[in-house]
Amino acid sequence: MTRFLFSRLVSGVIVVIGVSVLMFLLARVVPGDPARLALGPEASAEQVEAMRQQMGFDRPIAEQYIRFMKGALNFDFGRSLYTDNPVSQDVAATFPATLELVIFAGVAMTVIGGAMGIASAHFKDRWPDNAARILSLLAVALPNFVWALFLMLLLSFWLGLLPLTGRLSESLAAPPAVTGLYTIDALIAGQWQVFRDALAHIVLPAVALSLPGLAQISRLTRTNMVDSYDRPFVEFARAYGLAESSIALKWALRPAIIPTLMILGMQIVALLGNAFIVETIFHWPGMAKYGVNAIMRKDLNAVIAVVMLISVFFVLINMIIDTIVSFIDPKIRLKAS
Amino acid sequence: MEDLLRIDGLKLTFETHDGPVSVLRGVDLTVGTGERVALVGESGSGKSVTARAIMGLLPQRRVRIGGNLHFDGSDVLKESAARAKARRGRDITMIFQDPMAALNPVFTIRQQFAAVLTRLDRPLCAAEAEDSMRTALRDVSIADPERVLDSYSFQLSGGLNQRVMIAMALVSRPKLLIADEPGTALDVTVQQQTLHIMGNLSRSYGTAILFISHNLGVVRKFADRVCVMYAGRIVEEAPTDVLFSDPRHPYTRALLASVPRLSSDRLPEPIDGSVPDLAALADGCPFEPRCPSARPECRGSVPVHRFDGRSVTCIQEVAPA
Amino acid sequence: MSKADPRWRGWRRFARNRLSVFGAALIALVLFCALFAPYVAPYPEHAGVVVNFADANKPPSAKYWLGTDSVGRDVLSRIIFGFRNSLMLGAVVVSLAISIGTVVGLIAAYLGGRVESVLMRVTDIFLAIPSLVLAMAILGISQPSQMLAMIAMAVAWWPWHARLVYGIVRSLKHEGFVTAAEVVGASPLRVMFGELLPNCAPNLLTKASLDMGFVILLGASLSFLGMGAPPPTPDLGTMVSEGSQYLPDLWWLSITAGLAIFVIVLGFNLVADGLRDLFDIVG
Numbered sequence: 001m002t003r004f005l006f007s008r009l010v011s012g013v014i015v016v017i018g019v020s021v022l023m024f025l026l027a028r029v030v031p032g033d034p035a036r037l038a039l040g041p042e043a044s045a046e047q048v049e050a051m052r053q054q055m056g057f058d059r060p061i062a063e064q065y066i067r068f069m070k071g072a073l074n075f076d077f078g079r080s081l082y083t084d085n086p087v088s089q090d091v092a093a094t095f096p097a098t099l100e101l102v103i104f105a106g107v108a109m110t111v112i113g114g115a116m117g118i119a120s121a122h123f124k125d126r127w128p129d130n131a132a133r134i135l136s137l138l139a140v141a142l143p144n145f146v147w148a149l150f151l152m153l154l155l156s157f158w159l160g161l162l163p164l165t166g167r168l169s170e171s172l173a174a175p176p177a178v179t180g181l182y183t184i185d186a187l188i189a190g191q192w193q194v195f196r197d198a199l200a201h202i203v204l205p206a207v208a209l210s211l212p213g214l215a216q217i218s219r220l221t222r223t224n225m226v227d228s229y230d231r232p233f234v235e236f237a238r239a240y241g242l243a244e245s246s247i248a249l250k251w252a253l254r255p256a257i258i259p260t261l262m263i264l265g266m267q268i269v270a271l272l273g274n275a276f277i278v279e280t281i282f283h284w285p286g287m288a289k290y291g292v293n294a295i296m297r298k299d300l301n302a303v304i305a306v307v308m309l310i311s312v313f314f315v316l317i318n319m320i321i322d323t324i325v326s327f328i329d330p331k332i333r334l335k336a337s
Numbered sequence: 338m339e340d341l342l343r344i345d346g347l348k349l350t351f352e353t354h355d356g357p358v359s360v361l362r363g364v365d366l367t368v369g370t371g372e373r374v375a376l377v378g379e380s381g382s383g384k385s386v387t388a389r390a391i392m393g394l395l396p397q398r399r400v401r402i403g404g405n406l407h408f409d410g411s412d413v414l415k416e417s418a419a420r421a422k423a424r425r426g427r428d429i430t431m432i433f434q435d436p437m438a439a440l441n442p443v444f445t446i447r448q449q450f451a452a453v454l455t456r457l458d459r460p461l462c463a464a465e466a467e468d469s470m471r472t473a474l475r476d477v478s479i480a481d482p483e484r485v486l487d488s489y490s491f492q493l494s495g496g497l498n499q500r501v502m503i504a505m506a507l508v509s510r511p512k513l514l515i516a517d518e519p520g521t522a523l524d525v526t527v528q529q530q531t532l533h534i535m536g537n538l539s540r541s542y543g544t545a546i547l548f549i550s551h552n553l554g555v556v557r558k559f560a561d562r563v564c565v566m567y568a569g570r571i572v573e574e575a576p577t578d579v580l581f582s583d584p585r586h587p588y589t590r591a592l593l594a595s596v597p598r599l600s601s602d603r604l605p606e607p608i609d610g611s612v613p614d615l616a617a618l619a620d621g622c623p624f625e626p627r628c629p630s631a632r633p634e635c636r637g638s639v640p641v642h643r644f645d646g647r648s649v650t651c652i653q654e655v656a657p658a
Numbered sequence: 659m660s661k662a663d664p665r666w667r668g669w670r671r672f673a674r675n676r677l678s679v680f681g682a683a684l685i686a687l688v689l690f691c692a693l694f695a696p697y698v699a700p701y702p703e704h705a706g707v708v709v710n711f712a713d714a715n716k717p718p719s720a721k722y723w724l725g726t727d728s729v730g731r732d733v734l735s736r737i738i739f740g741f742r743n744s745l746m747l748g749a750v751v752v753s754l755a756i757s758i759g760t761v762v763g764l765i766a767a768y769l770g771g772r773v774e775s776v777l778m779r780v781t782d783i784f785l786a787i788p789s790l791v792l793a794m795a796i797l798g799i800s801q802p803s804q805m806l807a808m809i810a811m812a813v814a815w816w817p818w819h820a821r822l823v824y825g826i827v828r829s830l831k832h833e834g835f836v837t838a839a840e841v842v843g844a845s846p847l848r849v850m851f852g853e854l855l856p857n858c859a860p861n862l863l864t865k866a867s868l869d870m871g872f873v874i875l876l877g878a879s880l881s882f883l884g885m886g887a888p889p890p891t892p893d894l895g896t897m898v899s900e901g902s903q904y905l906p907d908l909w910w911l912s913i914t915a916g917l918a919i920f921v922i923v924l925g926f927n928l929v930a931d932g933l934r935d936l937f938d939i940v941g
Contacts, residue, residue, distance in 0.1 A: 011782070014779060015779075015782050015783050015786050016786075018779065018780070018782075018783030018786075019783055019786055019787060022783060022784075022787075023795070026795060026796065026799065029799060137924060137927060137928070140923070140927065141871065141920050141923040141924040141927055142916065142917075142919075142920045142923075143875055143878055143879065143882075143895075143898075143916060143919050143920070143923070144875075144879065145878075145879065145882050145895075145898060145899075145916075146898060146912070146913075146916030146917075146919065146920070149898070149902055149905065149912055149913075149916070150913070150916070152905070153905060153909065157905070231438070232433055232435060232438040232439045233438065233439055233440060233441040233442070235394070235433070235439075236431075236433060236439045236440070236441075237441075237452075238394060238425070239392060239394065239425055239426070239430070239431040239433075240425060240426035240430065240452070240453055240456055240505075241422045241423065241424070241425035241426035241427065241456055242426070242452060242455075242456075246452075251441055251444075254441075254443045254444070255441065255442060255443050258443075266785075269786075269788055270788055270789075272788055272791075273788025273789060273790040273791050274788075274790065276790055276791060276794065276883070277790070277879055277882065277883065280883065281902070291791070292794070292883060295794050295795060295797075295798035296798070296884070298798060303795060303798065306791075307787060307791060307795060310786075310787060310788065310791060311786040311787060314786045314787075315786070328443060329443060330442070330443060330489045331442070331489075331491065334489075334492070
């Protein structure tokens with residue numbers, strides 16, 4: 001098993017390096033002069049030239065890349081053109097908000113989507129299955145941003161149940177930072193009102209974010225469970241009179257989980273992608289919103305840093321999933337022997 | 338010997354998308370206590386469906402059932418699903434065709450055996466369960482039960498998996514064991530071995546066996562009585578040696594003639610035609626299109642001749658060959 | 659066709675699935691609007707530059723069935739032209755993505771060895787970045803335009819197809835018919851495009867249908883964020899974005915444009931489901 005995980009780690013590292021190369025090349029393709037962009041139209045020619053040298057654009061590409069990678073390994077991605085802070089500082093400040101959102105959405109997506117899928121397979125072709133199917137279709141076909149706007153309209157504007165934007169009401173201060181996740185930090189500090197407020201603020205964006213993934217997980221789990229239900233070993237369990245609930249939640253589920261888990265990794269990363277839209281709509285001060293602004297303003301350093309972080313996240317999530325899979329699937333665990 | 342299992346005129350129709358399909362068209366079958374009965378027929382004859390009907394494993398929807406099915410005094414067709422389920426794994430157990438596929442690939446043998454043991458009357462503590470499992474495995478001639486219990490099905494050979502299944506099937510000392518084409522997925526010699534083990538063990542427990550197969554050679558060695566099935570109906574039934582020495586139904590005769598025999602110079606003769614499409618079956622004898630002695634009356638209703646402890650479902654006054 | 663003909667059985671299976679037929683009807687409707695937009699739309703000129711402040715921001719009425727936007731253009735007409743825009747975008751991107759992805763996947767799976775490692779690594783690298791982010795990053799390079807958006811989306815999308823084809827071909831590689839072709843002396847090109855590719859067809863077709871929906875969704879997301887076709891081109895995502903500024907009072911622009919996108923994506927998803935059943939594809 002360790003050999004398997006190690007090889008996945010190596011793959012992951014290669015992917016991150018590959019992404020860095022890709023982004024690096026992409027950034028160098030930008031038409032227009034980055035130095036001038038940084039300094040603005042008023043700067044003189046000498047200032048621009050000096051900036052170009054400082055940015056290292058006069059060096060050969062390979063050397064530029066090495067310089068870039070060295071910086072990256074030290075978490076130094078240069079300065080943001082817009083905020084003028086070191087990019088790593090900006091990213092560190094905004095990442096926890098995105099992480100909180102992704103965690104809530106991810107948990108909702110996995111648990112609710114999984115439960116829907118299992119129920120659909122168990123009640124195949126009957127009304128729970130059909131209802132789940134319609135819900136999934138709605139969740140996936142109605143665009144993310146339309147759902148977000150619709151939920152905002154319904155629950156915030158018209159019914160006034162949930163707050164509209166941001167992470168906390170203006171009157172409240174953020175809890176003392178332990179993890180950076182307002183809900184967890186508020187719990188740790190015992191600030192119940194802050195906790196409830198933060199929770200109320202995160203519900204809408206998390207739901208909007210989770211919907212497409214929820215639909216996919218639900219359909220996928222259904223397919224894999226139906227497949228599992230058709231296998232001889234489920235008939236075996238039935239032939240021995242084992243309880244249906246045990247069959248659904250244990251005998252049929254565990255073999256079916258493995259293919260689902262593989263896709264789950266991709267879905268979680270897709271959450272990060274969709275966060276770019278959700279954070280913009282809900283004015284959620286996260287890394288994705290920072291990323292959108294960076295792209296709009298051609299803030300290259302920031303863009304590269306955000307994408308690199310996303311790819312690292314991708315590799316991490318996949319490693320976690322691979323570890324879980326190798327625990328569950330004995331064929332992988334025992335392959336070394 | 339009283340009847341443990343009695344099936345009387347069992348009819349079964351599936352409502353499929355393309356129309357109703359009659360899979361069983363009047364099956365008569367009995368198994369006495371401790372008796373070994375073989376159910377023989379080609380694929381599609383309805384053998385497996387019959388087995389599932391006995392176990393109560395048929396789908397609830399889109400199925401029409403008629404006739405009688407009594408097991409151990411209970412009317413299986415009229416009882417609740419819960420009653421049928423309570424019996425499974427305890428009074429009736431089943432062995433499957435492909436032992437490796439029938440065992441769950443992500444659970445150890447021990448975990449699955451433990452689940453089977455929960456079906457016994459008395460709940461066992463961990464130590465008793467472990468003991469039970471090891472004894473059961475040793476009874477099927479597995480010398481190293483510890484290793485087998487720790488393994489997964491894909492780590493064991495086909496023969497070993499089959500023996501594990503036999504152990505699981507007999508641990509509750511069931512009244513009836515249904516063996517659905519056991520050993521078909523195995524090599525011939527391994528098949529013989531495992532069947533031998535199954536036979537001895539069941540004999541010592543007094544377990545009756547309903548043996549489903551399309552392999553006549555195995556049947557001959559193993560069964561007390563043979564029922565020949567064709568297109569959803571039992572066409573002939575007789576004690577084993579009687580059936581093999583004196584087959585009366587044209588299908589049985591054709592079947593026996595089509596089996597290659599090392600001891601004879603005669604070449605096997607295949608049966609003309611193919612198994613009928615159950616969706617498009619007319620009334621009357623289903624074998625009629627392929628029967629060498631078919632008559633126009635065969636298209637009407639076909640009587641069952643019972644004599645000498647055997648039965649033949651044919652319109653002819655069937656005489657010895 | 660006789661009743662036993664497998665093609666007939668196949669169509670019957672598709673048609674029996676009422677949802678899929680409904681999906682096909684939706685797509686037919688959208689396609690019709692797209693093809694005949696200038697004749698179907700009540701105010702075809704509103705798809706272009708029109709300034710009609712007198713009628714601006716009017717709710718749905720008899721004159722303007724779905725209301726008007728902030729410069730007085732008929733929302734219904736713009737949606738109909740938006741259909742045309744979206745379908746064209748989807749068709750181009752999906753064709754591009756399928757072409758590139760299929761070739762990459764085929765070559766990687768069949769030729770194996772170094773080629774396989776390199777190609778699939780590259781595919782993995784592209785897959786590590788969420789589609790939306792990658793497309794945005796590419797679009798961020800220069801001024802957004804319809805053309806660049808299509809290229810960006812194709813670049814973000816091809817790896818999925820490469821993965822799919824790679825998986826299929828890898829399992830088919832050792833099948834009898836492939837060995838037979840090789841033994842007879844068929845060149846690798848012949849085997850790849852003559853034997854293996856046709857066997858991927860059902861999967862590809864189903865995925866293409868599904869992809870049309872998702873690519874259009876991706877395009878709408880991009881234009882919602884302001885990276886789509888520049889005005890005055892009628893783009894459904896841009897319309898949702900424009901309308902969002904006026905929520906909650908002037909809701910019709912966002913909601914109707916959003917529902918229009920929904921109709922397209924729903925249609926393609928339903929058809930894809932039906933195709934999957936039709937071809938009996940597992941997983």
